[in-house]
Amino acid sequence: MNNRLLKLSPLTEATYYILLSLMNPLHGYGIIKKVEEMSEGRVKLAAGTLYGAISKLIDYKLISLIEEDKENPRRKIYMINSLGVELLNYEINRLNEMTLNGIKEMGDKYEEG
Amino acid sequence: MVLGLEHGRRKKFLEDMAAKGYILSKVGIGSYYFNETEKSNLIYQADFKGINMKITEEEYLQMYEDSGWKLATAFGGWYYFYHESDGNPDVSIFNDNESAAGVYKRLLIFLAITGFPLYYQNLIFFPALGALDVYTFHGFLRLFMFIIMIPHLLASIKIIGMYLKFKNEIKE
Numbered sequence: 001m002n003n004r005l006l007k008l009s010p011l012t013e014a015t016y017y018i019l020l021s022l023m024n025p026l027h028g029y030g031i032i033k034k035v036e037e038m039s040e041g042r043v044k045l046a047a048g049t050l051y052g053a054i055s056k057l058i059d060y061k062l063i064s065l066i067e068e069d070k071e072n073p074r075r076k077i078y079m080i081n082s083l084g085v086e087l088l089n090y091e092i093n094r095l096n097e098m099t100l101n102g103i104k105e106m107g108d109k110y111e112e113g
Numbered sequence: 114m115v116l117g118l119e120h121g122r123r124k125k126f127l128e129d130m131a132a133k134g135y136i137l138s139k140v141g142i143g144s145y146y147f148n149e150t151e152k153s154n155l156i157y158q159a160d161f162k163g164i165n166m167k168i169t170e171e172e173y174l175q176m177y178e179d180s181g182w183k184l185a186t187a188f189g190g191w192y193y194f195y196h197e198s199d200g201n202p203d204v205s206i207f208n209d210n211e212s213a214a215g216v217y218k219r220l221l222i223f224l225a226i227t228g229f230p231l232y233y234q235n236l237i238f239f240p241a242l243g244a245l246d247v248y249t250f251h252g253f254l255r256l257f258m259f260i261i262m263i264p265h266l267l268a269s270i271k272i273i274g275m276y277l278k279f280k281n282e283i284k285e
Contacts, residue, residue, distance in 0.1 A: 014208045029179035047180035048206030052215040074175040
């Protein structure tokens, strides 16, 4: 894990979910739907955030443009690349440590929601 | 200087106009133009796309369209979108402060690129201010550039302030 990547952590909730949804190739609209589905309707990506996050993920070479959508060429399809997977792994381990500690320290005061 | 609609009077003004039956059709320097239409509850948001070679304007507008925003008009790199209100006044084009701060970052980069020739010409390439003679063509041009520099500088300071405001409120 290089320092340039480490600086991106912690990812915002939106950026994390966008990167995660791109484990499979998707266009912008596909990302919005996938993230809403994964979070059971809790995270509704807003357009400005999606645009900013995709630009940033491209700049850091975490995702790559795959192709244009055949039905609507104005929609571009992206997918995560190896650097993105590396960052996701780091982030998931970090979040996992946080939640496990949370559950452990809270003891019987922890209520699963 | 146009500085977005995220909060403030301009956003409220446009939304009040929509409630009276006037929808934004064009933005000019310091002025808004409207078309008469049915009275509607709209939410306005403005975004500055900035210089981005990797995401085309077409793809950018498609993302907004896919999220239910309609383009009212565009002016000076700003895009004005509106959305039918469903009663929730907090509908935003941003999920978090990091992406809201991104607008001001893009604006600053844009201003730095446009401002460079202005400052370079005036302060570095021709530093001798004493020799300024406004009656020659070059002297007049320099004076003119100085007058442009003032709002450019003020806008830059204001944008840095807005950027820091959002940046300081970032939560994970």
